[in-house]
Amino acid sequence: MRRFVIMGHRAITSADFKLDDLCGSTGRLDILLRCVNSAFFLSHDIRKDVEIVLMLLGEPNPPKTIRINGREVKYLNPDERSTAALIRNALLQKGEGERRCSPGIYVSERSYEEVLSNLSKESKMYYLHEQGEDVRSAQLAGDPTFVLGDDQDLTEVEEEILMRYDPKRLSLGPISYHADHCITLVNNELDRRRQ
Amino acid sequence: MRRFVIMGHRAITSADFKLDDLCGSTGRLDILLRCVNSAFFLSHDIRKDVEIVLMLLGEPNPPKTIRINGREVKYLNPDERSTAALIRNALLQKGEGERRCSPGIYVSERSYEEVLSNLSKESKMYYLHEQGEDVRSAQLAGDPTFVLGDDQDLTEVEEEILMRYDPKRLSLGPISYHADHCITLVNNELDRRRQ
Numbered sequence: 283m284r285r286f287v288i289m290g291h292r293a294i295t296s297a298d299f300k301l302d303d304l305c306g307s308t309g310r311l312d313i314l315l316r317c318v319n320s321a322f323f324l325s326h327d328i329r330k331d332v333e334i335v336l337m338l339l340g341e342p343n344p345p346k347t348i349r350i351n352g353r354e355v356k357y358l359n360p361d362e363r364s365t366a367a368l369i370r371n372a373l374l375q376k377g378e379g380e381r382r383c384s385p386g387i388y389v390s391e392r393s394y395e396e397v398l399s400n401l402s403k404e405s406k407m408y409y410l411h412e413q414g415e416d417v418r419s420a421q422l423a424g425d426p427t428f429v430l431g432d433d434q435d436l437t438e439v440e441e442e443i444l445m446r447y448d449p450k451r452l453s454l455g456p457i458s459y460h461a462d463h464c465i466t467l468v469n470n471e472l473d474r475r476r477q
Numbered sequence: 478m479r480r481f482v483i484m485g486h487r488a489i490t491s492a493d494f495k496l497d498d499l500c501g502s503t504g505r506l507d508i509l510l511r512c513v514n515s516a517f518f519l520s521h522d523i524r525k526d527v528e529i530v531l532m533l534l535g536e537p538n539p540p541k542t543i544r545i546n547g548r549e550v551k552y553l554n555p556d557e558r559s560t561a562a563l564i565r566n567a568l569l570q571k572g573e574g575e576r577r578c579s580p581g582i583y584v585s586e587r588s589y590e591e592v593l594s595n596l597s598k599e600s601k602m603y604y605l606h607e608q609g610e611d612v613r614s615a616q617l618a619g620d621p622t623f624v625l626g627d628d629q630d631l632t633e634v635e636e637e638i639l640m641r642y643d644p645k646r647l648s649l650g651p652i653s654y655h656a657d658h659c660i661t662l663v664n665n666e667l668d669r670r671r672q
Contacts, residue, residue, distance in 0.1 A: 458520035
């Protein structure tokens with residue numbers, strides 16, 4: 283399983299937003315929506331071996347943690363608006379623990395710390411970072427988890443927490459890319475290795 | 478200059494569509510919108526050395542040819558909806574020849590044949606195709622133009638026209654990707670060769 287954890291530093295944590303203004307009023311949830319697209323979509327297919335965790339950390343109820351599993355997910359389309367509708371639906375689900383919102387989409391109040399702690403038990407951690415080792419020449423484990431920021435880098439505290447799990451820093455090229463483009467590049471590298 | 482030509486086989490050629498239903502009622506214009514994002518956006522920057530040509534070939538007035546130049550473009554945001562608004566505005570422009578719709582965005586009725594004929598004078602043509610040479614090991618010219626389909630491959634006729642310009646076929650990996658993901662991968666390969 284390939285996993286991606288994306289930090290939505292200001293991403294809205296209530297369903298109180300309009301699908302017509304995803305860029306302006308959602309704390310840049312639009313970035314996370316594009317990450318969902320690049321994590322899962324192949325030409326006429328969905329990647330079943332991918333899981334993405336969106337950490338929504340903005341107001342009013344942080345954290346909200348959305349997990350999407352490629353093996354189970356249904357009703358996922360490549361456009362931003364329909365994915366936003368699925369996330370909004372997830373944010374409406376009341377309850378405790380991790381709740382299934384629609385097939386393959388789960389919501390919880392798990393902290394970033396808890397998410398990483400759980401993932402690190404079965405997965406090697408990678409930190410996508412401009413100062414890292416080139417992904418093309420790096421050794422990559424069979425069950426990798428890639429952690430990345432939205433339009434903001436990880437905070438010092440977030441980085442410190444990640445460091446507990448001895449992540450390898452990986453760079454994707456000589457310039458800095460949008461988060462969704464990073465995921466496309468990582469997926470391609472793993473496809474080439476058939477991992 | 479890097480150039481991308483994308484065939485929007487069914488993409489709508491009037492401004493008569495709703496920004497709320499980009500996926501359903503526009504002949505998959507949404508695919509082309511995502512291509513614009515991956516062609517131009519860098520983290521906190523826009524690629525000035527990129528030009529994209531969107532061939533809108535659907536009803537009711539094909540072709541409509543939208544050209545976006547990274548050196549000149551303004552008011553471009555990464556989300557689908559705002560790019561769709563710019564394209565819709567372009568489709569409203571009446572006139573003859575190529576018209577400037579907003580900074581860096583042009584519309585014309587140029588045919589695919591005319592577009593390729595013009596570009597081939599100053600640019601080496603590449604055909605993104607699963608059966609091509611691996612992009613990572615291929616020789617690439619300084620001013621490349623990459624031609625690709627939307628969710629449909631080039632038609633036989635489109636392919637025949639492209640073949641007149643002796644394109645090199647390039648493959649991006651072992652599986653078939655969405656058009657916007659292809660552009661991200663090509664941009665990354667070219668970024669790496671600059672250094």
